[in-house]
Amino acid sequence: MPLEGLLQPLLSQLNSGVVLLDAELKLVFINQFIARRADLQQDDVKGKSLFDVFSDLPQAWLQRKLQGVLSLQVPAFSSWEQRQYIFKLPHLRPLSSDSAYMAQNCSMFPLTAPDTGERYICILVEDATDAYVYQQQLQQSVTRLQLANRTDGLTGVFNRSYWQQQLGYEIQRAERYQHPLSLLLFDLDKFKQLNDHYGHLGGDAVLIEVSRLVAALLRDTDLLGRYGGEEFGIILPETDLTGAMQVAQRLCSAVAAHNITFEQQQLTATISVGVTCFTSGLGSDQLIQQADEALYSAKRHGRNQAVAWRDSQSAYLKKVK
Amino acid sequence: MTTLHFTEEQRDCLQELVNVAMGQASDKLARYLETMVHLQVPAIKLVDTQQLPEHFANRYQQQSVSLISLGFFGDQGLRGETIMLYQLANVGVLAKLLGYSDDDSSEAEMLTDISSVLTTTFLNGLAEQLDNSFSYAAPRILSSRDEHFADKLAATAQQWQLALQVDIRYQLTDYSFHCDMILLIPGEAVLRLRQMLDQILADF
Numbered sequence: 001m002p003l004e005g006l007l008q009p010l011l012s013q014l015n016s017g018v019v020l021l022d023a024e025l026k027l028v029f030i031n032q033f034i035a036r037r038a039d040l041q042q043d044d045v046k047g048k049s050l051f052d053v054f055s056d057l058p059q060a061w062l063q064r065k066l067q068g069v070l071s072l073q074v075p076a077f078s079s080w081e082q083r084q085y086i087f088k089l090p091h092l093r094p095l096s097s098d099s100a101y102m103a104q105n106c107s108m109f110p111l112t113a114p115d116t117g118e119r120y121i122c123i124l125v126e127d128a129t130d131a132y133v134y135q136q137q138l139q140q141s142v143t144r145l146q147l148a149n150r151t152d153g154l155t156g157v158f159n160r161s162y163w164q165q166q167l168g169y170e171i172q173r174a175e176r177y178q179h180p181l182s183l184l185l186f187d188l189d190k191f192k193q194l195n196d197h198y199g200h201l202g203g204d205a206v207l208i209e210v211s212r213l214v215a216a217l218l219r220d221t222d223l224l225g226r227y228g229g230e231e232f233g234i235i236l237p238e239t240d241l242t243g244a245m246q247v248a249q250r251l252c253s254a255v256a257a258h259n260i261t262f263e264q265q266q267l268t269a270t271i272s273v274g275v276t277c278f279t280s281g282l283g284s285d286q287l288i289q290q291a292d293e294a295l296y297s298a299k300r301h302g303r304n305q306a307v308a309w310r311d312s313q314s315a316y317l318k319k320v321k
Numbered sequence: 322m323t324t325l326h327f328t329e330e331q332r333d334c335l336q337e338l339v340n341v342a343m344g345q346a347s348d349k350l351a352r353y354l355e356t357m358v359h360l361q362v363p364a365i366k367l368v369d370t371q372q373l374p375e376h377f378a379n380r381y382q383q384q385s386v387s388l389i390s391l392g393f394f395g396d397q398g399l400r401g402e403t404i405m406l407y408q409l410a411n412v413g414v415l416a417k418l419l420g421y422s423d424d425d426s427s428e429a430e431m432l433t434d435i436s437s438v439l440t441t442t443f444l445n446g447l448a449e450q451l452d453n454s455f456s457y458a459a460p461r462i463l464s465s466r467d468e469h470f471a472d473k474l475a476a477t478a479q480q481w482q483l484a485l486q487v488d489i490r491y492q493l494t495d496y497s498f499h500c501d502m503i504l505l506i507p508g509e510a511v512l513r514l515r516q517m518l519d520q521i522l523a524d525f
Contacts, residue, residue, distance in 0.1 A: 064420055065434070071353050074441035077459035082430035105459060 017087070017125030020111075023070060025050045025063070028120065037089040037102070056088040066108060069121050075109040080128040081135075091129040103132030152226040154204060155211035163225025163233055167284045170223070170235050174278050181278040182244030184234040185291040186214075186251065189270045189303040191230040198262060203230075205262045206269050213258055214251055233288070241277040241308055248273040248306030256304055270304035327367060331518045338521075339365050339487060342446030349442055354418060366486040370478040373486075373503065377406060378471040380501075385409040386470045388463035389436040390477065393444055393455040398513045401506040403444070404463070404477065405436045406470070408500075433460040440502065451517050482508035 011018055012032040020029040027045045035042055038054070045053045051063075065076045078086055080103035091102035105128045111120040150162035158166070167183070174181035188194070188210065195203040207230060214232070215224050223235040236244050256270045274295025278287060294309035301307065327335065368376070377386075389405045407415070415431050419438075426434070437460045448455045464473040478484065485504035506514065 061421070061426060068353055068438055072349050072438065072442050072445075074438065074445055075457055077433065077437055078430075079433065079459055082427055082433060107459065 016127070017089075017123075019050075019087075019123040019125065021050055021066070021121045021123070023119045023121075025066060025121075027053060034087070034089075034125065038087070054087060057086065058083070062086065066121055069108050069110050070119060073110045075107055077108070078104070078106040080104055080132050084132065086123075087125060089125075091127060093129055093133065099129075099132065099136075103128040155208055155226055157211050157215060157232070158223060158225035160225060160227055163223060163227070163235070164284065166223050166225075167233075167235050167287070170237055171278060171282070171284055171287065173237070175280060178280075179238055180240040180243075182236040182239045182241060183276050183278070183287050183291045184236065184244060184248055184251075184273055185227065185288070185295045186232050186234070186248075186271045186273040187295055187299070188230040189272055189299075191269075194267070194269065198265075198267065202262045202267070206260055206267070209258070209260045210255055210269060210271065213254060217251060217254055218247075233291070239277075241275065244275045244277060245306060245308055248275045252304060252306055272298035272303045273306040274298055274309065275306055276309035327515065327518075330522055331515055332367065334518045334522055335485075335514075336365050338447060338450040341450055342443055345446040345449075346439075346443040350438070353438075354420075364487075368484050368486050370481050370484045370505065373478045373484055374471040374475040376486075377474060377501070381406070381408065381470070386464075387432055388470050388473055388477075389432055389460050390463050391437060391440050391460040392458035394457075395448055395451075395453040395455045397453065397517075398510055399451070399453055399455075399517070400510050401504055402477070402481070403440045404474070404503045404505065405440060406501040406503070407432060429462055433462065436460045439500075443502070451514075451521075453517075478505065480507075481505040483511045 014031060014033060017034040017037070018029070018031040019027070019034055022028050026047055026049055030038075030040065030042060030045060034040070040053065051057055051059050065078075068074070069076050084099070085101050085104045086106050087102075087104065089102045089104075090100070105126045107124045107126075109122055109124075111122055112118070113120065150158055152159040170181055173179065188206065191203065191206075194206060198205075211224070211226070211232070214234070218224060218234065221237050223237075225233050225235075227233045234247075236247060239247070252271060252273060256268065259266050259268060261267075272295060274291040274293065274297070276287060276290040276294055282290075290309040294307045297309075298305050298307040385408065387407045387409055389407070390402055391405075392400075392402045394400045409428075412428050412431065415435050416426075419431060419435055421431060437457070440460075441455075441457055444455050444457075463477060464470045483506050485506060487502045487504060
């Protein structure tokens with residue numbers, strides 16, 4: 001029968017891996033797909049234990065599965081989505097993938113020799129690297145979109161909605177664990193004049209440069225966001241009012257001392273900072289309101305300085321109420 | 322729809338075949354899992370696929386449920402899909418059942434592994450009763466944590482005309498755990514199945 005003679009070349013040309021095992025999990029046959037990728041010779045592996053030849057296999061798990069195939073005489077499966085690969089093999093897309101190994105869909109099914117009745121297992125290995133790569137690209141795009149969705153387009157710091165959401169979370173945390181939390185609001189001094197003098201591009205350059213400078217002076221856990229126009233907010237977790245004032249003063253001096261180059265001109269900018277710290281029961285709107293009052297106070301007292309919020313500053317508000 | 326209905330005789334016959342298949346599966350699983358497994362005689366119900374989502378939404382109420390699907394093909398046009406429903410609170414039990422240590426497999430992998438063992442063991446038995454044999458597609462997770470499973474079930478069930486609902490309860494020595502299995506069969510395969518049942522009935 002011509003089919004018999006065609007089966008071997010068919011198995012060689014098959015673009016999937018075929019691994020045939022006997023009931024003791026010894027190798028009976030591997031096709032060319034596996035042999036070439038694993039750099040093995042058919043004759044060298046015949047009769048050897050699967051786990052000796054492929055020493056990287058997840059042995060305990062795979063053995064359990066193969067035992068199931070033998071004793072229940074049912075197929076078993078493994079998907080790249082749950083386990084990237086069973087056989088550690090190279091793939092043919094070295095440039096487009098950041099994974100060194102072929103992602104695989106594997107089926108393991110029972111076989112019985114028609115003449116002797118002996119039991120075998122066939123492991124069919126399908127290359128799923130394409131699907132794996134697309135999935136990763138999709139994941140990366142989603143991550144980028146999530147990042148873009150919370151970033152201020154001009155300065156690269158957090159945008160207002162994300163920043164304010166984070167402030168809400170930090171307040172909940174501070175409330176729950178009785179931890180200190182401070183808030184800074186700062187504003188570029190005389191920004192309108194800067195814009196008028198250097199144009200909007202000049203103003204933008206200052207916003208970008210000041211954000212960069214301020215971000216570099218903060219801890220990883222501090223959260224810098226653009227609150228609006230030339231106004232920024234900084235959430236300082238685990239920081240009391242004294243610590244927050246030190247940060248604010250450091251930022252004031254650093255910005256004032258920094259030269260910004262715009263179209264071959266040197267310009268300087270200063271900031272005024274309002275500082276406040278969380279006390280139990282305050283909401284994010286109230287906290288922002290306090291920092292804003294302190295910021296107003298800093299402006300009134302001559303700019304380029306940090307002012308901490310004090311109850312007396314808003315005493316008149318309370319009288320009104 | 323009425324053409325898909327089973328006569329009383331056909332239904333009894335199918336119940337009998339399911340019972341035998343389940344008994345065989347129970348025996349094999351007990352040996353494989355090395356623990357006492359009692360698969361109770363399942364109650365089968367032929368239901369309109371439209372009613373499935375509501376039925377299971379009521380049964381599982383607010384609990385987290387996972388859906389695993391596995392497709393099968395047999396000879397003579399017999400084909401279908403099985404859906405297993407698990408309460409996710411049972412995942413720890415599944416790990417023990419499969420002999421997995423906690424860290425070597427993900428939850429998703431355990432769910433697909435146990436599903437394929439349970440369904441294929443049962444379906445192989447059923448195929449044998451029908452003088453048929455099935456080949457299987459790899460199991461897929463239709464929904465897992467935090468997804469509304471009834472919507473997913475509705476979307477899947479819509480493609481099928483008949484659902485054979487098989488309640489399976491697994492009782493193990495040290496812990497009890499149960500899951501549901503639904504067999505979904507398309508219209509033309511239902512006609513084939515009825516012919517096969519008639520054939521079996523005629524042979525008696």
